[in-house]
Amino acid sequence: MIKDERVIENLDELAAFLTAVESGILGLQNVGGVALATSNADGRHFVAVLDDKHQLILGRWVSEEVFKTGQDMVRNGVQPKH
Known part of the structure; x- marks a missing residue:
């Protein structure tokens, strides 16, 4: 597992991260999905x-605001802007 200590602070950063995962630019193998979660150790x-x-x-850590407002984006993927 790779743990990135940077915090995603807003929905634009979340969209960029999800796009990077979906496009394969991060070089991750066997990606099956993405989810928002809470750490059992400290509640982050x-x-x-x-x-x-x-x-x-x-x-990758996310702010409380991103956790609350980014669930649809994580569930449905990044929607293209018109």
């Missing part, structure tokens, strides 16, 4: 990139 929220066996392969 993060975006989790999961492999095809539902194991965490990349985690």
